[in-house]
Amino acid sequence: MERVRRRNVLMLAALPVLAASGPASASDQGPAPRRSTVRNRLRVPPLAGSTTDADGVRRFELTMRRGRSELLPGTWTETLGFNGPHLGPTIRLRRGETVQMAVTNQLDEVSTVHWHGIRLPARMDGGPHQPIEPGATWTPRWTVDQPAATFWYHPHWQGSTASQVYRGLAGLLLVDEPDGPELPGTYGVDDIPLILQDKRFAPDGSLAGDPLRGTYGILGDRVLVNGTHDPYLEVTTERVRFRLLNGSNARVYHVRFADRRGFHVVANDAGLLDTPVEVDEISLTPAERVEIVARFTPGETATLRSVGGATDIDQGDFDLLQIVAGTRLAASPPPDWTSRTPVTTLGARVRRFRLDGHDTINGRRMDLSRIDEVVPAGAREIWEVENGDHTHNFHIHGVSFRVLDVDGAPPPAHLAGPKDTVHVPKRVTVRLAVRFGHHTDPTAPYMYHCHILRHEDSGMMGQFVVVEPGTEEQVSRCLAAATGPADAPSGRSHSDGTPSPSY
Ligand code: C2O
Ligand code: CU
Numbered sequence: 001m002e003r004v005r006r007r008n009v010l011m012l013a014a015l016p017v018l019a020a021s022g023p024a025s026a027s028d029q030g031p032a033p034r035r036s037t038v039r040n041r042l043r044v045p046p047l048a049g050s051t052t053d054a055d056g057v058r059r060f061e062l063t064m065r066r067g068r069s070e071l072l073p074g075t076w077t078e079t080l081g082f083n084g085p086h087l088g089p090t091i092r093l094r095r096g097e098t099v100q101m102a103v104t105n106q107l108d109e110v111s112t113v114h115w116h117g118i119r120l121p122a123r124m125d126g127g128p129h130q131p132i133e134p135g136a137t138w139t140p141r142w143t144v145d146q147p148a149a150t151f152w153y154h155p156h157w158q159g160s161t162a163s164q165v166y167r168g169l170a171g172l173l174l175v176d177e178p179d180g181p182e183l184p185g186t187y188g189v190d191d192i193p194l195i196l197q198d199k200r201f202a203p204d205g206s207l208a209g210d211p212l213r214g215t216y217g218i219l220g221d222r223v224l225v226n227g228t229h230d231p232y233l234e235v236t237t238e239r240v241r242f243r244l245l246n247g248s249n250a251r252v253y254h255v256r257f258a259d260r261r262g263f264h265v266v267a268n269d270a271g272l273l274d275t276p277v278e279v280d281e282i283s284l285t286p287a288e289r290v291e292i293v294a295r296f297t298p299g300e301t302a303t304l305r306s307v308g309g310a311t312d313i314d315q316g317d318f319d320l321l322q323i324v325a326g327t328r329l330a331a332s333p334p335p336d337w338t339s340r341t342p343v344t345t346l347g348a349r350v351r352r353f354r355l356d357g358h359d360t361i362n363g364r365r366m367d368l369s370r371i372d373e374v375v376p377a378g379a380r381e382i383w384e385v386e387n388g389d390h391t392h393n394f395h396i397h398g399v400s401f402r403v404l405d406v407d408g409a410p411p412p413a414h415l416a417g418p419k420d421t422v423h424v425p426k427r428v429t430v431r432l433a434v435r436f437g438h439h440t441d442p443t444a445p446y447m448y449h450c451h452i453l454r455h456e457d458s459g460m461m462g463q464f465v466v467v468e469p470g471t472e473e474q475v476s477r478c479l480a481a482a483t484g485p486a487d488a489p490s491g492r493s494h495s496d497g498t499p500s501p502s503y
């Protein structure tokens with residue numbers, strides 16, 4: 001913290017000199033935050049269009065394709081995107097509606113599309129069991145049944161996820177619900193998505209680096225926000241909600257304002273906090289999201305920055321976004337609510353997972369034909385995740401959870417909301433209170449894994465099925481033997497509210 005402050009002073013003092021002599025690399029204080037002379041207007045992903053059937057089902061179309069993008073001004077980069085050359089449109093869903101996606105693969109490689117954080121039947125989940133061959137279209141359908149939050153979608157084909165996400169396949173998926181608290185909510189105006197992704201460019205503008213090399217794969221030396229290099233954003237309201245997604249392969253961000261102003265964390269990955277919590281810095285490991293509300297004064301310029309930390313994958317300081325406030329700002333109310341969501345763990349079954357090296361959980365690498373865990377529908381369980389020697393995180397498909405404790409200590413208030421991905425630092429044990437869903441299917445698994453894509457692709461992943469309570473013992477642990485035809489009907493839905501016998 002001291003380091004950064006001193007550097008700010010230096011940079012201010014050095015400005016006239018820089019203007020006269022061109023960019024000079026600053027001093028013996030280490031590298032200055034990356035900045036270029038030209039700032040670019042922040043790109044905001046467009047909202048996805050949809051059509052509504054006579055039966056009320058809303059349909060979206062996503063096409064995975066190749067393209068060329070001007071990621072660095074003046075340079076063209078081969079990229080991948082949904083419905084465009086890079087990244088994807090923001091899909092907005094309303095709680096309670098039924099939606100159908102038509103995902104077409106126009107790439108020359110197999111892919112899948114996973115709806116990260118969404119509660120849906122496993123066959124609709126878009127994991128490695130739902131490949132989309134080149135030229136094919138996949139049409140999952142589900143009824144949106146979860147609290148409002150910021151989710152995302154990305155490929156999940158074993159061994160290709162890191163490369164496909166790195167080249168640009170990722171988009172946001174927002175769930176809205178009618179009766180939430182009042183928060184800034186005009187998309188692109190005072191509700192701004194920020195997809196953070198680090199990249200490394202070769203001199204010819206192509207994306208450099210091998211996402212499956214080394215302990216962590218790719219660590220870029222530039223951070224793009226929504227695919228924008230060195231962005232600025234003009235704001236017109238007193239308060240702005242930012243929805244941050246760490247869409248990077250491995251990099252961890254520690255995000256704060258350069259002037260260390262406080263801001264409110266209003267939501268974690270999977271929903272609102274019990275009450276907004278004021279902090280001056282938040283950290284995000286890959287796939288984590290956070291929603292914050294920040295306040296600006298008329299005419300000011302503020303800088304959102306990521307500062308380096310102490311792990312292997314969070315080194316370096318990066319200016320993420322310059323925020324330029326208009327001279328008159330529309331008033332907006334401060335975030336303010338209180339609710340209590342009790343976390344029940346009484347009698348919960350405990351399962352233990354140990355992350356080792358860069359490719360195993362409980363000593364085993366991912367095997368698509370092996371069911372690692374069988375969970376009764378609707379169960380509340382404690383998942384205890386212990387980490388060995390490298391930096392990892394842990395994500396569970398189709399659920400949300402609360403962090404119970406980190407090495408025995410409760411999490412800070414701004415991390416106590418609903419989550420689906422959690423940082424598990426080196427040699428630390430994290431306990432999660434997990435609430436499982438009601439979509440049962442003994443032959444279609446969900447995944448849990450480290451979301452550092454190099455690790456995920458290398459096999460630091462396992463599979464679980466959710467089954468009718470009482471049938472756990474009858475479930476085959478070997479998927480190859482149990483798999484029906486690919487177009488078999490998706491599993492029955494266990495009716496909500498059916499008590500699970502173990503509780
Ligand atoms: Cu972002 Cu297995 O998921
Ligand atoms: Cu996921």
Ligand code: CU
Binds near residue numbers: 455460
């Ligand atoms: Cu990992």
